[in-house]
Amino acid sequence: MSVSRASDIDPIELHQGLHEVINPTALNALFQPTVDGTPRQEGTVEFLFHGYRVSAAADGTIALRSEFNRLKQTGMNLLVCGTVPDRIRDVMSACLLGDATRERAVLFVLTDRPTQTALDRLVDSQIPEQQAHVFSTDDSVRSAVTRPSPPETDAMLSTVTGSLDGIHTALLRTLDELEQSHDGFAPAELRVCFDSLRPYIDMNNLERVTTVLEKICDVIVQHDGMGQFLLPYAFVSPEIQSVRSCFDFVLELRISQHGPEYRWHFNITGFTTQWLPL
Secondary structure (H helix, E strand, O other): OHHHHHHOOOHHHHHHHHHHHOOHHHHHHHOOOOOOOOOOOOOEEEEEEOOEEEEEEOOOOEEEEEHHHHHHHHOEEEEEEOOOOHHHHHHHHHHHOOOOOOOOEEEEEEOOOOHHHHHHHHHHHOOOHHHEEEEEEHHHHHHOOOOOOOOOOOOEEEEEOOOHHHHHHHHHHHHHHHHHHOOOOOOOOEEEEEEOOHHHOOHHHHHHHHHHHHHHHHHHHHOOOEEEEEEOOOOOOHHHHHHHHHOOEEEEEEEEOOEEEEEEEEOOOOOEOOOEEO
16 A cells, blocks of 8 residues: 555555565565564565565564665666657756756766757756766767857866767766765766767667666766666667666656656566656
């Protein structure tokens, strides 16, 4: 019932799903008194269920913690997908940057979007430009020659080599420098936005792509950060399925008759949430 209230899912549906995760009878038996009648005072069992980490203690106490919130404390990476207009992805990306209620360190890697994309998202999330560093790959810079020059900005702008290895090297150096200047990062203080992975999804060299992607994700986790990687393909597409294992979550976007919506896919448990309004 606790998970049902937290997730707003029908209790009957949850009860059926619980049996696929853990044996409730065995769980109850685990905390029964010993053979001589002595109550069991200690012991805790933890398991993942419908996006929550459930802790059941010997005294009957049940604690819930969102797996998403737990990973925010230790570092996490998510893949944002869906065949929706750029403006919908921009709104979701700005939401994932957090808000201005606490200081952030924000780093953008733009491979096929103009610098203005990052500046607009900072405005939407009310994060000062001084807290942002924007990397543009040399390929994206060349493709933007015919576009208007970006306006004056207080964000730090840099150009990096267009290869994933080059981006990984630049992230290592820059994040170490940022962490020193911040005297260490608080959990989820660092936000990294990679927009997008599309130029690097080479199905013929997939092993190399996933290897470097995993290294980039590891760097973000090591700095207790939260990384968002945008890839504008459908969730069921080979492009998404080929790299989803590199991430903790996949965030899927769509436009239905009700408007823009999103849902979460939890890679650890295979659980998928209901569609939610954006």
